[in-house]
Amino acid sequence: MEKAFDSIVLILTEGIVLAILILHFISPALVIGHSMYPHLEELDYLVCNEGAYIIGEPEYGDIIIFKKDKHCIKRVIGKPGDTIVIKGGKVYRNGSRIEDYVADGVITGPEMTVELDQDEYFVLGDNREFSRDSRKEDFGTVKKDEIVAKAVFRICPNPGWLY
Numbered sequence: 001m002e003k004a005f006d007s008i009v010l011i012l013t014e015g016i017v018l019a020i021l022i023l024h025f026i027s028p029a030l031v032i033g034h035s036m037y038p039h040l041e042e043l044d045y046l047v048c049n050e051g052a053y054i055i056g057e058p059e060y061g062d063i064i065i066f067k068k069d070k071h072c073i074k075r076v077i078g079k080p081g082d083t084i085v086i087k088g089g090k091v092y093r094n095g096s097r098i099e100d101y102v103a104d105g106v107i108t109g110p111e112m113t114v115e116l117d118q119d120e121y122f123v124l125g126d127n128r129e130f131s132r133d134s135r136k137e138d139f140g141t142v143k144k145d146e147i148v149a150k151a152v153f154r155i156c157p158n159p160g161w162l163y
Contacts, residue, residue, distance in 0.1 A: 025051035029065055029073065029147060035125030035132065036063070036073055039101065045156040046073075048149035057119060058145075060093075061101070063151040066123075066142050073151065074133050074142075076102055078122030084114045086135065091124070101126050109135060119144045 042048070048065055058064055058108070062076045078084040078093055085092040087106050091100065096116040107128050112135065114122055120141040125131025134141050 011059075025049060025142050028155070029071070029075060029149070029151065034130055035127050036075070037127040037130075039074065039126050040151075040154070044154050046151045047153055049152050050149040052149055052150035052152075053144075058150070059146065060098075064121075064123070064142070064147050065149045065151060066146045068139065068142075068146065068149055071148065072125035074125050074131070076121050076133075077124050078114070078120075078141075080116055080118045080120060080144075082116050084134075085112070086124045087111045092126050095128070102128055107135075114141070116141060123149070127158065 022156075026137050027048050027050055027135045029046040029048050031040045031042055031046065034042055046065075058076045058079065060076055060079065063073060064076060065071055077091060077098065080094055085095075086107055086109075088111075091098050091107060114134070118121055120143060122134045123142050124135070130137050
């Protein structure tokens, strides 16, 4: 009887610890705006991992949530030490054209070269024509300490009942 009680206490304790970890590191996010279209649509719900970068670093292509003047969602294109060049409507990282996340892969606007410091990330929205991102001088790069979470997956893509 005592052994069964110990097992129940152990299971309950493990469950409580697991719940605390999940509640501490996993959070929802709501997409507001169209800057990540077509991969994310306005009013999509995301599951985000707030602990993803405690030990690790953002990788190319990660969709991250970070805090500028408000919370933003963008894709990591450049990491610390990279040189990003936008020329002829194409994006280059360290001299190589990157595979893009948008259908036509073309960016309009001025050509630019950005050399990233050791704590900076270059981010772009997937909807390049309507995204305020690292191409904009008033937005700039994202510092590591501004990153809040990594978007892991959509749990509810744009349900009509949210309107």
